[in-house]
Amino acid sequence: MTGKVTIVREFDCSLGEGPHWDDVSQTLLFVDINKAAVHRWNPANNQMKSIYLPDSTVGAVVPREKGGLVIAAAHRFAFVDEETGATETIKEANLEFPQSRFNDGKCDPAGRFWAGTMGNEKEPGKPRRNEGALYCLQKDKSVTKHVAPVDISNGLSWTADKTVMYYCDSLRFCIDAYDYNIANGEMTNQRVVYKFNREEEGVPDGHCIDADDNIWVAMFFTGQVIKIDPRAGKKLQTIKVSDVAVKTTSVCFGGRNLDEMYVTSARNPSVNKVDGDTSGGLFKITELGAKGLQANIYEG
Numbered sequence: 001m002t003g004k005v006t007i008v009r010e011f012d013c014s015l016g017e018g019p020h021w022d023d024v025s026q027t028l029l030f031v032d033i034n035k036a037a038v039h040r041w042n043p044a045n046n047q048m049k050s051i052y053l054p055d056s057t058v059g060a061v062v063p064r065e066k067g068g069l070v071i072a073a074a075h076r077f078a079f080v081d082e083e084t085g086a087t088e089t090i091k092e093a094n095l096e097f098p099q100s101r102f103n104d105g106k107c108d109p110a111g112r113f114w115a116g117t118m119g120n121e122k123e124p125g126k127p128r129r130n131e132g133a134l135y136c137l138q139k140d141k142s143v144t145k146h147v148a149p150v151d152i153s154n155g156l157s158w159t160a161d162k163t164v165m166y167y168c169d170s171l172r173f174c175i176d177a178y179d180y181n182i183a184n185g186e187m188t189n190q191r192v193v194y195k196f197n198r199e200e201e202g203v204p205d206g207h208c209i210d211a212d213d214n215i216w217v218a219m220f221f222t223g224q225v226i227k228i229d230p231r232a233g234k235k236l237q238t239i240k241v242s243d244v245a246v247k248t249t250s251v252c253f254g255g256r257n258l259d260e261m262y263v264t265s266a267r268n269p270s271v272n273k274v275d276g277d278t279s280g281g282l283f284k285i286t287e288l289g290a291k292g293l294q295a296n297i298y299e300g
């Protein structure tokens with residue numbers, strides 16, 4: 001199977017990110033970082049519900065088991081009431097770097113919410129260096145710091161047996177693996193499992209893991225999704241998502257059978273959107289011959 005790409009909706013995201021398939025409602029949650037927007041899109045009726053947060057940016061969103069959402073936005077973890085849009089700060093983080101902000105995040109299989117930060121970027125791929133870190137919002141609502149310094153904290157995933165965690169600091173141009181202790185959330189024994197070729201492959205951004213423990217990475221600047229076998233350290237497949245929307249930012253599996261892949265993207269810089277400019281849109285890849293696992297949610 002090679003993967004069939006379609007554009008499902010021209011969302012015109014400034015910086016679309018963090019797709020999360022909500023299997024309960026069969027809808028897709030994702031963010032537009034620069035617009036501080038949390039979007040929920042229902043593929044069944046093409047309806048979109050959006051919340052615009054009071055924060056300057058939002059890096060990631062996940063559902064909360066007790067109801068509502070949890071976000072990593074600007075400098076805080078916060079709860080969001082999806083009906084009213086009201087937010088409640090849980091904890092602030094990375095305040096030592098005032099120009100930094102939260103970026104990508106995801107829940108681990110035990111229901112902790114992991115999210116990392118990055119320095120301000122005047123242009124994509126060029127942030128203030130070493131201003132980011134990887135944080136974890138524990139289920140007791142405390143926040144712990146795990147990796148620092150980081151340039152652009154991005155993709156996170158865990159193997160099905162919960163013993164390995166994968167992490168990507170984009171400007172390291174690799175995927176790192178860690179031994180993962182699911183009982184206490186500690187990550188140890190960092191090693192590189194795949195090194196990207198910057199020229200041909202672009203900048204590694206968000207990623208997700210499939211039921212076979214292969215990793216699918218959205219590549220920023222090249223409009224590609226790359227499938228990697230992290231055990232063999234090998235690239236298995238490259239899928240061209242778009243020649244126009246080349247800033248592909250993240251991926252997740254979705255759909256009734258979790259066998260469709262959603263891909264978010266960022267807008268190309270142009271004042272007015274011209275015909276055929278699909279950048280900032282949401283894409284779908286089918287016929288992948290792979291399936292995802294149910295996405296984890298925050299259990300605190």
Ligand SMILES: O=C(O)[C@H](O)[C@@H](O)[C@H](O)[C@H](O)CO
Pocket residue numbers: 015017033103104121123124125126152153154170203205206220249
């Ligand atoms: O989507 C993200 O994770 C960041 O917010 C982006 O800005 C990109 O990662 C970065 O620019 C890639 O080079």
Ligand SMILES: [Zn+2]
Pocket residue numbers: 017103104154155205206249250
């Ligand atoms: Zn990202």
